[in-house]
Amino acid sequence: MKDKELTSKEAIGAEQIMEQERRKEEERLRIVIGHIQRGVTFTDWKCAYIDETVTIGRGTKIGPGVILEGNTAIGENCVIGQNCRIVDSAIGSGTEIQSSVILESRVGDETKIGPFAYLRPNSVIGSYAKVGDFVEVKNSTMGDGAKASHLTYIGDSDVGNNVNLGCGVVFVNYDGTHKHRSVVKDGAFIGCNTNLVSPVTVGEKAYVAAGATLTKDVPDGALAVARERQTNIEGWVERRGLLNKKK
Numbered sequence: 001m002k003d004k005e006l007t008s009k010e011a012i013g014a015e016q017i018m019e020q021e022r023r024k025e026e027e028r029l030r031i032v033i034g035h036i037q038r039g040v041t042f043t044d045w046k047c048a049y050i051d052e053t054v055t056i057g058r059g060t061k062i063g064p065g066v067i068l069e070g071n072t073a074i075g076e077n078c079v080i081g082q083n084c085r086i087v088d089s090a091i092g093s094g095t096e097i098q099s100s101v102i103l104e105s106r107v108g109d110e111t112k113i114g115p116f117a118y119l120r121p122n123s124v125i126g127s128y129a130k131v132g133d134f135v136e137v138k139n140s141t142m143g144d145g146a147k148a149s150h151l152t153y154i155g156d157s158d159v160g161n162n163v164n165l166g167c168g169v170v171f172v173n174y175d176g177t178h179k180h181r182s183v184v185k186d187g188a189f190i191g192c193n194t195n196l197v198s199p200v201t202v203g204e205k206a207y208v209a210a211g212a213t214l215t216k217d218v219p220d221g222a223l224a225v226a227r228e229r230q231t232n233i234e235g236w237v238e239r240r241g242l243l244n245k246k247k
Helices: 004-036 237-238
Strands: 048-050 066-069 085-087 100-103 129-140 147-155 157-159 170-172 182-184 196-197
Touching: 004 048, 147 157
Parallel strands: 048 066, 066 085, 085 100, 129 147, 147 170, 157 182, 170 196
Antiparallel strands: none
16 A cells, blocks of 8 residues: 555656656747747757846857856857857857857857867957867957967966967966966967966067977067977887887
8 A cells, every 4th residue: 555655656746847847848948939039040949958047149040959058148140059058158249159168258259169169267268269179268368369279278378369379289377286377468379289387478479389398488579499409319219129010
């Protein structure tokens, strides 16, 4: 008898849960339909998850699996591609975001983010900028026209207008105890696989050679080379027998 009563209670509980979920789904779709009526386009309107507090400009396209949360504002004529998550952030008009996560940050107009970029809190990206694949930005600013196309970490730093950050650039902001901040001024070029050991300042239109590890400031317009000279030892591989395959 007790087993039957327990089963009955479980059935009632399941029905209540299903009713709650049905209402939640109806509310979610009501919000999406409201955006459609205001000129927003959805690839699949049943696969978008948008809080009621979110605003989206006319002409913006939303892909499947997009999650928009909190006090988020999306401008007009944007593309928010599939599987993006944007929380408490402001996105300018004409900006394209693909498969990326943006938290408590701001992005300007006509900027490209992703795919697979990560903007952590307190990041500000300018207009006509680019934050490409596998780029992480944390508590940092990037000016108008600045570019970090791939595989870069920008932490606790201020990057100026029209700066180019090459592949594999890392702002080394943590010494194990404290965070430090670096500055890259307008028009500078940072070569691939460069480490900027904060705090350092790279001057306007300065050029940092690929493979550098910077521990000192770079003056305006200077070339910084901070790497060991290459040495070739002839015949070393054969003498060591390192590439001889064992049968």
